[in-house]
Amino acid sequence: MVDQLPPVRPVKAALSPASVLLRLAGIGAVVAVIATTFFYVNGTLDAERLRPKTLVNALERNNGVHPGYRRNHAKGMCVVGYFESNGNAQPLSRAQVFEAGRTPVVGRFALPSGNPYAPDSSVPIRSLALRFTQSNGQQWRTGMNSMPVFPVGTPEAFYAMLQAGTPDPATGKPKPDAMPAFFAAHPETAAFLQWVKTAKPSASFATESYNGINAFYLVNAAGQRQAVRWGVVPEGQDAAGATAPNDADYLEKDLVQRLSAGPLRWQFNLTLADAGDPIIDASKTWPASRKVINAGTLVLQSAEPQNDGECRDINYDPLILPNGIEGSGDPLLAARSAAYASSYLRRTSEVDQLSQEKRP
Secondary structure (H helix, E strand, O other), X not given: OOOOOOOOOOOOOOOOHHXXXXXXXXXXXXXXXXXXXXXXXXXXXXXXXXXXXXXXXXXXXXHOOOOOOOOOOOOEEEEEEEEEXXXXXXXXXXXXXXXXXXXXXXXXXXXXXXXXXXXXXXXOOOEEEEEEEOOOOOEEEEEEEOOOOOOOOOHHHHHHHHHHOOEOOOOOOEOOOHHHHHHHHOHXXXXXXXXXXXXXXXXXXXXXXXXXXXXEEEEOOOOOXXXXXXXXXXXXXXXXXXXXXXXXXXXXXXXXXXXXXXXXXXXXXXEEOOOOOOOXXXXXXXXXXXXXXXXXXXXXXXXXXXXXXXXXXXXXXXXOOOOOEEEOOOHHHHHHHHHHHHHHHHHHHHHHHHHHXXXX
């Protein structure tokens, strides 16, 4: 299991939109926003080693500076509930979370952008991050997205995509020919582009399916390893009114309304890889014929504002894993982990500084 980050001093004061400079710059093309879904921080590109600070600065340049907010997935909502395991995954993993019974969960719904004031209809992607806390103290943290596949599979390609989405100082928007040129040079983006063609902003977080995209290994009591991708599918959530309302903040209102009527449920699925399936390339899909195991039910019971809810101080590092789940060799996993840590420390220190400035 990867060690958790050192604790950061909690912050008591919640941020108000009035205390933060509003930068409602247009998000532009969907692909430009998606370029901030993952980060590249390790490895070498053109003999220049990229580090977390460099990439976080680049994200701020693309999205604007919003002190105290996450540098990506900045606009969101905390949710609290539990995972009800049915025991079906126990033969695959010795992780306690897969034993029959309940595991507490603190999650977060969000949009894939570094702008906390972006309209909910600006992109068709929604995300769901979860922290499972086992009774033995070990944690499992994961981030999932409504898209089924990531545009590219390597850090080098991702960095090139991020650069293509950089705003032109003259217009404040990405250069119109930059992203098409990037896609033309990267045929591995075909699966993602096929999805984008029909993707539309949903009217609710609750009616979405969320995909882990990256592969991991489940390890059972005998030490056997099975590569999987996981995801959740809504159970019985009414998708009526699927057209996004003309409201910049409709997702939060919809979620609160739905939870006031009762808990929301998703089936938690594990898709098992066969020999030859791409394990370290998040841009590649697996055949629809792969075996899927229903591992249990994710139940969300309540929602909280992100500025003072339980998810506020959680870094949803995808490599914080319990015994029985291991990261694959996907280079994007290590990249995300390092950049999340950098962003986390930066935003929490900013909130702490703002709190001190308000003291008499």
